[in-house]
Amino acid sequence: MDQATITLSVELSYQGAPFHGFARQEGLDTVQGCVEDALQVLFRRPVETVCAGRTDAGVHARGQVVSFELDACEVEARGLPAIARSLNALTPPSIGIRGIQERPAGFSARFDAQSREYRYFLSTQPVPPLVMRDFCWHMPGELDIAAMNHAAAYLIGEHDFKSFCLAASAQGKSTTRCVLELTVDPVEIAGDELVCMRVVGTAFLHSMVRTMAGTLAMVGRGLREPSWVQQVLQARTREAAGQTAPAQGLVFWKVEY
Amino acid sequence: MDQATITLSVELSYQGAPFHGFARQEGLDTVQGCVEDALQVLFRRPVETVCAGRTDAGVHARGQVVSFELDACEVEARGLPAIARSLNALTPPSIGIRGIQERPAGFSARFDAQSREYRYFLSTQPVPPLVMRDFCWHMPGELDIAAMNHAAAYLIGEHDFKSFCLAASAQGKSTTRCVLELTVDPVEIAGDELVCMRVVGTAFLHSMVRTMAGTLAMVGRGLREPSWVQQVLQARTREAAGQTAPAQGLVFWKVEY
Numbered sequence: 001m002d003q004a005t006i007t008l009s010v011e012l013s014y015q016g017a018p019f020h021g022f023a024r025q026e027g028l029d030t031v032q033g034c035v036e037d038a039l040q041v042l043f044r045r046p047v048e049t050v051c052a053g054r055t056d057a058g059v060h061a062r063g064q065v066v067s068f069e070l071d072a073c074e075v076e077a078r079g080l081p082a083i084a085r086s087l088n089a090l091t092p093p094s095i096g097i098r099g100i101q102e103r104p105a106g107f108s109a110r111f112d113a114q115s116r117e118y119r120y121f122l123s124t125q126p127v128p129p130l131v132m133r134d135f136c137w138h139m140p141g142e143l144d145i146a147a148m149n150h151a152a153a154y155l156i157g158e159h160d161f162k163s164f165c166l167a168a169s170a171q172g173k174s175t176t177r178c179v180l181e182l183t184v185d186p187v188e189i190a191g192d193e194l195v196c197m198r199v200v201g202t203a204f205l206h207s208m209v210r211t212m213a214g215t216l217a218m219v220g221r222g223l224r225e226p227s228w229v230q231q232v233l234q235a236r237t238r239e240a241a242g243q244t245a246p247a248q249g250l251v252f253w254k255v256e257y
Numbered sequence: 258m259d260q261a262t263i264t265l266s267v268e269l270s271y272q273g274a275p276f277h278g279f280a281r282q283e284g285l286d287t288v289q290g291c292v293e294d295a296l297q298v299l300f301r302r303p304v305e306t307v308c309a310g311r312t313d314a315g316v317h318a319r320g321q322v323v324s325f326e327l328d329a330c331e332v333e334a335r336g337l338p339a340i341a342r343s344l345n346a347l348t349p350p351s352i353g354i355r356g357i358q359e360r361p362a363g364f365s366a367r368f369d370a371q372s373r374e375y376r377y378f379l380s381t382q383p384v385p386p387l388v389m390r391d392f393c394w395h396m397p398g399e400l401d402i403a404a405m406n407h408a409a410a411y412l413i414g415e416h417d418f419k420s421f422c423l424a425a426s427a428q429g430k431s432t433t434r435c436v437l438e439l440t441v442d443p444v445e446i447a448g449d450e451l452v453c454m455r456v457v458g459t460a461f462l463h464s465m466v467r468t469m470a471g472t473l474a475m476v477g478r479g480l481r482e483p484s485w486v487q488q489v490l491q492a493r494t495r496e497a498a499g500q501t502a503p504a505q506g507l508v509f510w511k512v513e514y
Binding site: 013014015060061062063088093096097098125126127128130131132133135189190191192251253 | 270271272317318319320345350353354355382383384385387388389390392446447448449508510
């Protein structure tokens with residue numbers, strides 16, 4: 001007899017530094033490993049999880065979403081708030097379970113995401129910012145933000161982003177993605193001036209956001225003209241783009257369903 | 258023959274966690290110890306420093322100011338920007354030298370300060386904030402901000418703040434201080450909602466800001482009426498006030514000269 005199952009999702013934030021990325025890898029500290037271990041302790045059986053975006057080692061998350069299925073009786077026995085509290089207690093302090101909700105049957109945090117938002121923070125001040133020190137790419141010097149926005153405009157819309165994808169991950173798969181919004185703005189955070197690249201898209205390739213940040217940074221530095229970004233897109237090879245910006249400046253910000 | 262001396266000040270930020278406070282203590286990592294050691298390496302002689310506010314262990318600074326004297330020839334040989342860069346290179350990464358300037362002869366970062374500003378951050382969300390995690394007092398639950406501001410109003414102006422001073426430090430010294438501004442406001446920092454207590458005063462007693470934060474938090478929690486703060490002031494004993502709020506929520510924000 002089939003037991004009724006209930007699909008849940010949790011929203012979680014985490015600091016990137018303590019983890020070898022989101023995806024479970026045996027013998028390494030990963031976010032998925034911590035969450036699944038906590039679920040196993042709580043429900044005394046393995047529970048598989050699916051996430052909205054597999055973040056790399058060192059990348060932070062403010063609003064990662066993870067979905068999983070439980071038996072109806074497992075949910076009813078505890079209630080959602082208690083499950084969230086228990087997961088918080090059973091995961092390391094660098095992971096925060098911010099919310100939990102029931103989803104329609106068959107919901108997937110990955111496949112049902114309508115859009116994903118990432119933010120990449122740069123600090124151009126001579127010394128690193130106080131609070132954001134471990135959440136930015138510290139690159140002292142001037143950045144031409146208008147030029148970066150000009151360049152960013154070429155990346156908005158549906159394009160083949162093969163040049164912005166880690167080469168090994170691009171093999172034999174479609175590298176076409178749709179960028180809905182991409183802006184670069186000065187922001188003040190806890191008394192420090194930073195630059196924030198905000199990008200919203202339906203989905204992203206491996207290292208795509210960090211390669212965009214590294215590429216736009218070259219334009220901001222005046223090393224390339226904004227229109228160069230169009231050539232980078234057309235080249236369809238990773239070598240054409242700028243560097244992969246450091247992981248610690250990237251925050252997986254939000255997912256819309 | 259007297260050599261001409263030049264008085265300099267540096268503005269520095271630092272994270273509180275790595276240090277046993279600002280003031281030099283032999284055998285312990287302190288901010289003053291790091292800065293004076295760097296000056297000694299640079300100028301091959303001991304250089305004494307004076308700070309605007311001696312922060313306790315765990316307290317952060319965004320705009321601490323430190324003054325010291327150099328011989329004119331020592332300044333001329335290098336120039337101010339190079340001195341600042343060298344100090345940055347010779348201090349740990351958790352200390353940032355944000356600026357350097359020449360001051361009038363006899364200037365003291367401590368005695369010439371017109372006002373000092375501190376900010377105390379509280380997080381009332383169920384899970385700690387992402388970026389501000391190590392820069393706040395995490396106290397899940399509701400805070401009545403209007404009541405806290407009502408209570409804060411009693412503390413503005415010149416008062417005997419003996420009840421807000423670490424008892425041992427209050428012995429035999431004046432405990433009258435002047436609070437110029439004191440407000441409590443919700444703030445959004447890097448995608449998280451926090452509460453910020455901002456206080457400006459001419460000078461502060463030992464633990465005064467943290468005791469204010471702990472006292473106002475009791476009002477915010479509804480454990481005391483706002484007018485209770487007036488009784489706390491009048492009691493002139495540390496036991497009358499609320500707890501000393503944790504050091505990690507406090508940031509020494511700015512000094513005006």
